[in-house]
Amino acid sequence: MEPEQVAVLAAAAGFPLAPDRCQAVADEWNATLGPHFAKVDELDLGTIAPAVRFSAIRPEGMSA
Amino acid sequence: MSRPTLAQLQADVAAGRATSVQLVTDLLERIDATEDALNAYTVVGRDSALAVAAELDAAQAAGELRGPLHGIPISVKDLLDTADLPTSAGGKPRGSGTPETDAAVVTRLREAGAVIVGKTNTHEYAYGYTTVNPHHGDTHNPWDVARTAGGSSGGSGASVAAGSAIAAIGSDTGGSIRVPASFCGIFGIKPTFGRVSRAGVFPLAWTLDHVGPLTQSAEDAAIMLGAIAGPDPADATTLGLPPVEDYRATLADGIEGLRVGVPSSYFFDDIDAEVLASVRAAIAELEALGAVLVPVDIAGLDAAVGAWLSILLAEATVIHEAELRFAPEDYGADVRLYLEAGAAVSAAQYLRAQRAREQLADAFAVAMRDVDVVVTPATAVPAQPLGQGTVTIGDLDEALFLTLARISAPLDLVGLPAASVPCGLTSAGLPIGLQVIGHPFAEATVLRAAHAYEQRRGPFALVA
Numbered sequence: 001m002e003p004e005q006v007a008v009l010a011a012a013a014g015f016p017l018a019p020d021r022c023q024a025v026a027d028e029w030n031a032t033l034g035p036h037f038a039k040v041d042e043l044d045l046g047t048i049a050p051a052v053r054f055s056a057i058r059p060e061g062m063s064a
Numbered sequence: 065m066s067r068p069t070l071a072q073l074q075a076d077v078a079a080g081r082a083t084s085v086q087l088v089t090d091l092l093e094r095i096d097a098t099e100d101a102l103n104a105y106t107v108v109g110r111d112s113a114l115a116v117a118a119e120l121d122a123a124q125a126a127g128e129l130r131g132p133l134h135g136i137p138i139s140v141k142d143l144l145d146t147a148d149l150p151t152s153a154g155g156k157p158r159g160s161g162t163p164e165t166d167a168a169v170v171t172r173l174r175e176a177g178a179v180i181v182g183k184t185n186t187h188e189y190a191y192g193y194t195t196v197n198p199h200h201g202d203t204h205n206p207w208d209v210a211r212t213a214g215g216s217s218g219g220s221g222a223s224v225a226a227g228s229a230i231a232a233i234g235s236d237t238g239g240s241i242r243v244p245a246s247f248c249g250i251f252g253i254k255p256t257f258g259r260v261s262r263a264g265v266f267p268l269a270w271t272l273d274h275v276g277p278l279t280q281s282a283e284d285a286a287i288m289l290g291a292i293a294g295p296d297p298a299d300a301t302t303l304g305l306p307p308v309e310d311y312r313a314t315l316a317d318g319i320e321g322l323r324v325g326v327p328s329s330y331f332f333d334d335i336d337a338e339v340l341a342s343v344r345a346a347i348a349e350l351e352a353l354g355a356v357l358v359p360v361d362i363a364g365l366d367a368a369v370g371a372w373l374s375i376l377l378a379e380a381t382v383i384h385e386a387e388l389r390f391a392p393e394d395y396g397a398d399v400r401l402y403l404e405a406g407a408a409v410s411a412a413q414y415l416r417a418q419r420a421r422e423q424l425a426d427a428f429a430v431a432m433r434d435v436d437v438v439v440t441p442a443t444a445v446p447a448q449p450l451g452q453g454t455v456t457i458g459d460l461d462e463a464l465f466l467t468l469a470r471i472s473a474p475l476d477l478v479g480l481p482a483a484s485v486p487c488g489l490t491s492a493g494l495p496i497g498l499q500v501i502g503h504p505f506a507e508a509t510v511l512r513a514a515h516a517y518e519q520r521r522g523p524f525a526l527v528a
Contacts, residue, residue: 006408015381015389015407025405032463033377033405036370037413040420043367050418053301054271056257056479056504058429 001029067526070136070231070284077124077135084117084124084135087230088179091137095182095228101209103201104223106142108182109149113137116179132287134177139229141217142183142200143190144275145264146170153266154186154216156199156394167264168296169233169275176291184219184232190268191380191399192216193243193468194450198396202450205247206527207494211447214244214468216268220278221248226527231279231288237268238372239443239472241276245484246497247447249524251514252278253285256505257479258305260289261296269379271418272372272476282485282514286311289507309508319516320354322509325435330365331471331499334460336445342488342496343441349520350439350513360438362431364424368474369466371424374409374417375477381406425478432503437513442484442497444471471499481507485514486524495524 003022006029010017017025068076076082095108120135140146143153150161170180185203187195195203195218203218205211206226213222217234221244224232234241236254245252253276260275267273277288293308326347332340351357381403387394388403395403432438444467445455455467475482481504484497498517502510518524 001408009410010404010407013381013407014385015404017404017407021404024401025408028401028405029408032466033373036367036373036466038370039367040370040374040413040417043364043420043423045416045419045423048419048422050415051422054257054418054421054479056425057305058426058504 001026001034066523067227067280069280070287071281073136073230074132074287078129084120084179085114087135088113088117088137088181091181091228091230098206098226098228102204102206102222102226102228104184104203104219104226104228105139105182106152106185106200106219107149109180112148113179113181120177120179130175130177131291132176133173133291136178137181137230138173138178139182139184139220139223139232140170140180141186141220141232141234143186143235143266144170144233146180146183149180149183151183151266152200154188154190154197154200163264165264168261168298169292170264172292184217184223184229186219187216188396188399189266189384190216190235190237190240191402193239193465195219196450204450205447207249207447210449211494212247212450214247214447216240217244217278221245221250221252224248224250224278224280231277231284233292234276234278235265235268236274236276236476237272238376238469238476241278242442242472242482242484242497242499243468245278246442247495249486249495250278251281251285251483251485252276253289253483253507253510254475254481255289255293255507256481258301259293259481259505259507261299261302263296263298267383269376271379272376274476282483282511282518283312283315285483286315286511306505311508311511314508314512315515317512318354319350319513322355322437322513323358323435324350324355324513325358325360325432325438327438327440328359328361330362331440334444334457335441336457338490339441339444339446339496343498346487346498346517347439350517353516353520358435360431360435363427364420365474367420368424368477369470371417371420372469372473372477374413375421377402377406378409378414421477424474428478428480436503436509438501440499440501441471442499443468446490446494446496475501480504481510483510483514485517487517487521489525
């Protein structure tokens with residue numbers, strides 16, 4: 001993640017960040033967060049949909 | 065040294081051997097004796113606690129016992145609203161800070177007869193594992209005051225361990241009950257998602273937040289959980305679920321034949337050597353008690369922290385969006401950085417994480433089909449020095465928050481009940497925790513397994 005990408009994403013989310021803050025976020029993203037996000041990107045999630053309301057209970061007959 | 069448990073005090077009060085005013089007075093003295101070293105509380109309600117205690121003693125004299133916590137002083141994390149004490153959520157205090165109403169859990173505690181004695185310190189907005197707090201000061205671990213008590217419910221953990229709380233309420237979004245329980249040598253349980261209402265609790269991340277007790281024992285936790293669990297119209301996640309069990313009724317049934325899953329990887333990878341040895345020894349004790357050990361393999365765990373982080377960052381940032389826009393300097397450096405990082409999590413990334421969460425919940429269900437509980441270390445390392453942001457385990461250098469998250473956060477992600485029970489001390493005299501994970505809404509089984517282990521282990525060492 002480059003600081004410029006952070007600036008674009010944050011601004012799009014309604015949080016314009018100063019350049020030094022974009023740099024700080026990019027540094028943390030690259031050092032600690034990004035490698036973990038990448039592992040999610042590598043998953044084969046098939047047709048799984050995000051739950052509208054998460055529940056710990058799994059449906060009957062689940063075979064995943 | 066020994067210290068009466070909540071269960072013992074409950075029996076003493078019910079039998080007239082102790083009064084609530086005595087218990088509250090003794091506890092206030094203990095708080096006075098320990099707070100300079102620990103800073104476990106953000107506020108103590110001396111006058112209000114003594115007034116309520118006197119009222120409860122009068123009620124008992126008239127033959128009325130309000131409930132299972134009649135006259136017992138209880139402490140709650142400063143994330144829960146209390147109508148008689150200010151709530152800061154660990155953030156910069158604003159105005160009087162005293163809400164108009166109690167959180168649902170506080171209401172239930174009061175209905176059960178509890179005396180709310182004070183609010184315990186937390187990492188700022190519960191967003192961290194160390195309870196290093198720029199607004200209220202850092203909480204220290206009673207086993208070694210140079211070390212963190214864990215977090216974010218660090219004040220709850222430290223106070224119960226030091227005897228400046230009989231029992232306390234905490235919250236857990238990525239391990240914030242179990243980490244302080246492990247670091248402070250006490251019991252803590254994160255119930256199933258939806259089992260306990262979050263109404264009136266300042267949120268960290270709506271779909272990950274849980275509320276639960278930190279106590280001296282599994283039996284104490286059974287009493288506390290029985291008092292606070294159940295449906296609440298103010299928190300829709302608590303509705304339409306299986307009924308609340310009598311957690312104490314089956315506590316002493318033993319674990320003969322209980323099938324205990326032991327993960328073959330992930331939860332036992334990159335663990336401090338002394339922690340690993342102690343947890344392995346505890347698992348052997350479970351087997352000696354008649355449990356059947358079963359290897360289990362839970363697929364997809366490597367992506368759990370990434371999914372948890374995406375959801376946590378995005379939800380927390382939205383919760384704080386107004387203050388983050390207009391007063392970012394009001395936040396401590398670590399919390400501000402993560403709130404700003406949450407602004408860079410895209411909608412696609414968030415939804416992918418929610419899909420990964422469903423996949424992982426399915427994987428846990430499949431892996432646990434043939435077992436009653438799963439056991440793991442509660443934390444990969446014992447309590448670390450305050451201010452230390454990284455740890456070294458073998459060849460691995462890792463940010464402390466990731467070291468803690470990789471063991472505890474997957475259970476917040478999938479919503480399963482999980483407890484930390486003390487199982488040993490390191491050579492430096494620091495507590496080690498065993499994590500016991502159950503099926504959805506099977507808190508009674510988790511508590512039964514933990515109680516059986518505690519009975520075999522014997523009383524855990526207490527800090528003076």
